[in-house]
Structure formats: C-alpha cells, structure tokens
Amino acid sequence: MKTIIHIVKKEFRQFRRDPKMFGIILIAPIMQLLFFGYAATLDVNTVHTMVYDRDNTETSRNFIRDFSGSGFFAIDYVAKNENEINEQIDKGNILICISIPREFEKRIERRETAPVQFIINGSDGNTANIAAGYAGVIAANFSKNIAADILGRQGKKVLPTGQITPEARVWYNPLMKTRFFMVPGIVAMLLSIITMLLTSLAVVKEKEIGTLEQLIVTPIKSYQLILGKLIPFAILGFVSVILVIAGMRVIFGIEVRGSIIFLLGNSFLFILSTLGLGLFISTISKTQQQAMMIAIFGVLMPMIYLSGFTFPIENMPESIQIISYFIPLRYFMTIIRGVVLKGTGFAELWGETFMLGGMGLAILLLASMRFRKKLE
Amino acid sequence: MSGNAIEVKNLTKKFGKFVSVDSINFSVKQGEIFGFLGANGAGKSTTIRMLCGILEPTSGDAFVAGYSVKTEPDSIKRNIGYMSQRFSLYDDLSIEENIEFFGGVYGLEGKKLIERKDWVLESAQLTGKETTLTGLLPGGIKQRLALGVAVIHQPPIVFLDEPTSGVDPISRRSFWELIHILSGEGCTVVVTTHYLEEAEYCGNIILMDAGKIVAEGTSSALKAQYIQHPVFEIETDSPVELMEKIEKAPFTVEISLFGNKMHLAAQDTFSTVSEIGSALEKFGAKNILRIDRIVPTLEDVFIALVDKKGK
Secondary structure, X not given: OHHHHHHHHHHHHHHHHOHHHHHHHHHHHHHHHHHHHHHOOOOOOOEEEEEEEOOOOHHHHHHHHXXXXXXXXXXXXXXXXXXXXXXXXXXXXXXXEEEEOOOHHHHHHXXXXXXXXXXXXXXXXXXXXHHHHXXXXXXXXXXXXXXXXXXXXXXXXXXXXXXXXXOOOOOOXXXXXXXXXXXXXXXXXXXXXXXXXXXXXXHHXXXXXXXXXXXXXXXXXXXXXXXHHHHHHXXXXXXXHHHHHHHHHHHHOOOOOOOHHHHHHHHHHHHHHHHHHHHHHHHHOOOHHHHHHHHHHHHHHHHHHOOOOOOOHHHOOHHHHHHHOOOHHHHHHHHHHHHHHHOOOHHHHHHHHHHHHHHHHHHHHHHHHHHHHHHO | OOOEEEEEEEEEEEEOOEEEEEEEEEEEEOOOEEEXXXXXXXXXXXXXHHHOOOOOOOEEEEEEOOEEOOOOHHHHHHHEEEEOOOOOOOOOOEHHHHHHHHHHHOOOOHHHHHHHHHHHHHHOOOOOOOOOEHHHOOHHHHHHHHHXXXXXXXXXXXXXXXXXXXXXXXXXXXXXXXXXXXHHOOOEEEEEEOOHHHHOOOOEEEEEEOOEEEEEEEHHHHHHHHOOOXXXXXXXXXXXXXXXXXXOXXXXXXXXXEOOEEEEEEOOOOOOHHHHHHHHHHXXXXXXXXXXXXXXXXXXXXXXXXXXXXO
C-alpha cells in the first residue's frame, strides 16, 4: 500500500512540473464546454433566403411577408433573373430560394392551384430538411388563410368539423436545443481523453526514458505499479468531471436532474474501461507518438462515433448497431444524458450500469494481465 | 554458496533462434569489482538482466545473493541495486524527490531514509542542492546521483550496465572512485563497460563475445596469458602506410592501430627500443617519430583475442 502511495505521490509531483497537464485538465474541459455548447449545434436558427418574385402582386408580396415575419427566414437577396439563383446557391450565401411564378395571384383568384418553387441547397441534408419543413408549414398556413378568406367573402363561415389539433409538449429539453444533448456528453469525452490518452502517454514515457526498467528491478510488484500509475489519472478525471458539471450549470444553466452520486459512481465504472484501454495501448506502443496515434485514431474516434454522442445509434445499420454494444462509451452516454436531462437513476439505468461495470472490469483485468506479461 | 556473491551455471538465453547468451559459467566473489567486457551485442546486458531477475533464462540458472534467478526473482530484487546505461532517474523531479521516491520504493522511511538521503547527496557532491531539478544536472553528476540512488537500500550486490557511456573522462574517474568506495564497504559490484581502460580498475574480468565467455581472470593474468611478446608503441606521421608496410615483416607478431600510434607485438628477440628501431629501419619503414616499449593494455589483449578468433 505504501509503495502505491509513493508512486501516486511521484506522479502528482510530475504533474506539478508539467504545464501541459494543467492545460489539459483545467483548460480543456472549459474549452470543450464552450465549443460544444455554442459551436456544435444542429439547430437551424436563421435560414438565409432569396426571393425571386416574377408575379410581383399584392398576394405574392403577402406570401413573402409571411416568410420574413416567421423569424427563421432572413430575406437576404432579391433575384432579378434565374442566373442569380444559381450564383448565390453556388456561393453558399443562401440556403433556400422562394421562386414565385407569374400569374400567382391570378391563379389563386381563379381558384386554381398556384405552384411555388422552393429551391433548396441540400448539401447539408439535415439543415435543408428543417428549412423545407419550416417553408412547407408557412405555405400551408397561407393557403388555409386563402380558403378562409374566400369563404368569408362569400359570407360563409368555416364550419366547425371534427379536427385533430396536435399539441406537442417537449419534455426534458423544451427548447429542443442541441446544446442540451451535446454538453452532457462532454463529460464522457473528457473522461476518455484524460484517463485513456494521458495514462498511456505516462506509461510509455517511462518506457522511453528508461525509468520503467529501473522500476522493474525494484521490489515494486506489477499490480502496485499499475495502481500507482492509474490512480492519479482517475483522480484527474474526476476533477475534470466536476469542473464540467459546474461549468454546465454556470455557463448554460443545465442542471443535473438526477443523482450526482449515481453519476459519479458510473463515471468510476466507465473509467475502469478507459484506464484499461490506456494501459493496453501502452503495452503495444514503443513511443509516445505511437501511443497518441493509436489512442486517438484507433480507439477514441471510433468510440465517439459509435457511442451515439453525435449520431443516433437507432439510425445506424444493424451491423454497426451490434458493434456499438461493445463500446463502453455507448452505455455511459445513455446514463449521463439520462441522469442530467431526465433525472433517471438506477431503477431505469441498471442495465447500462451493469454493462459498464462488467466491461470496465474485464478490460482493466485483461490489460493488466498483458501489461504484467510484457514487463516480465 | 561458499562466499560467492554470484554463481552462474550454464546460463542460456535464446530469443527465437538467436542465442544471445550461450551456456556461460562464472562466479563473483563477495565484495569484488567484477568487470564484464565485450562488444555491443556480445550478450553482456542480457546476462545482467537475467541476473537481476527481470529476464527469465531459457535454460541454466544463476544464484544471486543465494537466490535463484529462476525461482526467486523477487528476493533478488530486494538484494540488488541496478543502474542501466540509460539515465534512470526522473528529470522532472528534484534531486530530493528522486531520492525519496526510490528510497520509499525500497521501504526506507523516517530516520533511515534521511540518513541514506544524506549519504547519496554527499557521495554525488550535491549536498545543499536538494531542490534542483534533476534534469538540469550535468551528465557526470547525474550518473553519480543515479548510482547513489541505485544503492540507497545498501544492497549487497550492485549491477552497473555501462554506467559511464557518454560521460567525460574526468567524471568517469570520479564515478569510479565512488565504485571503489562501495566496494570498500563490502558491496559486490558487477560492471559492464566497453571502455577497456576501465576494466583495469576491476578485480576479475570476463570477456564475452557472441554470447560466450572467451577469456576470464584478472587484468594482469589476462595480459600475461595472451600477450607473451614485447610490445612497442610506435608514433608516426603516416600510420596506415606504415602499418601496411610492416604487417608482414618477420619481426611482427601482432600489430594494431591507435590513432597515429600503433602497438607492435614483436618477436621475443627484439626486447629493446634500439633493437626494434634498427629492425624497422632495415625493413625500410619511414616517418617514425618515436618508439617506446610499453606495458600491454587490455586493449591489446582484446584485439589479440578477437584477431585470433577471426583467423
């Protein structure tokens, strides 16, 4: 036990002398929070719009006013000919062009169908989809009003009929902000980076400078060496988790609705697997560069993509969904979003908790066994 | 174990098909400075690593401080100090922190730790500089500190694997003074080196080549055994030409080049400088600046042995 404390103490003394460490532990969490909180958003707030109005009548202008009054569409350009539409879309200045043909007003008055063309830049499918949806709703409302108008002019009332009115209540994230979905995930990302990447680097560094060999000839047992190397990074991981949770609250007003203790407990189970992976990486790398490459491209990136952090797992092909079951981050992501946004706890998340703990223990044990074998 | 600190029996290490150490036998007496010589890749480091209990032998066994490297490596680790050719302290810890860490790992604490810390500082002449970062120390002082730390727990045996490679000659000398102090205190020192002049400081020496022991004994015994001819040092302006010229001369037994000097082992009939001088002149050797009769060095032994193997 004393030996482990000696190693932990030594690690912390080394952290103190390494300004990079402080950068990673204190600044990285705050940077990530700001990046993911503000920049990484899938919300569509402003749709840059062009109008090509060949009808130029009161009705067509009213139609356009409905768009500009919606709050989503910013009419940035008014086209004089069709070439301008191509030009602005190619330049990426506009997302959508509302093209109103001649005789728009006349057709409506003749009670015919009046087509309106929406030309949408679909290179970002998600945003295009949302913009098309908004535009469709505005157009539908406009034609509903036309119908009511005509009936009104004929002195008829719109007869009340059986109608369905959907009243959507969005729970947990009422403003439907991407931020609420992303920010809790940062806790998981940071934990992975600190515990996995830094652990592997710290072990490989000792290999590189030769101190690992020196440690092996001392009476230190391999389990003491492993624990002594892992405990400091587990502590650092928890410091950054607490920083992010505090930052979430202070900067974005996102509170943890569930039990923080449950969350920290699961964080512990999660880092069993990331520490194990870090240790494993250190056994297959000779240099710190190698360890860094393997950690980032071999483990971290696939882990993040397949965890549901950015892309919903339900939409992935089945074969990839199966792979995602082997990724501990997947379970931790579900847990952390559940606890932070929905306030769920062990009663709902016990399955994930057991998977996380089981995988963590298995990975850590296997990695330790391999590390031990490599030492001898 | 009859007073032997180390007893090696048919020790063999294979890496795949490559035989790094080939069934070697030797013993090291308590308290002696034991030298391990050989070119790079001769199997010195592999042998040392097996003796430290960090590399398992393929076959054979060795007893270090009475413990088998095969079955009791943990007991060996408590009874040895080890310092490798690479600098093995933490650059980003202060001198004091390094000493305390390794002291702690070996289970020293309280009064004992302070006492040993003072000893290490003193032997590396670093008293009063406890808080200096180790990485800022010059190479020679670092090596002395590393040696002090390696023996902080006062082990009966210490292994030094090329401890002075890359260290300047003056620091190397003071490093060896430290080794002699340790030996004087009864510590057995096993040291590998490829500086042949350092081997002169050792009691017994073994010479390894391609995993085998090719010679063993004290420095003077080795010289007596392998260099039976008078050796002259010849200084010249054009060493290569001269060497080619007299290589096959009737008076030459062995000749080797050291910069602009050469060592010539001559037939026994030439025992004085003037005798060999006139012989050289008769043979047509030119540009000779100086000739001296010298005491052969281990380098001569080494070259003679390697040459013999080549022939």
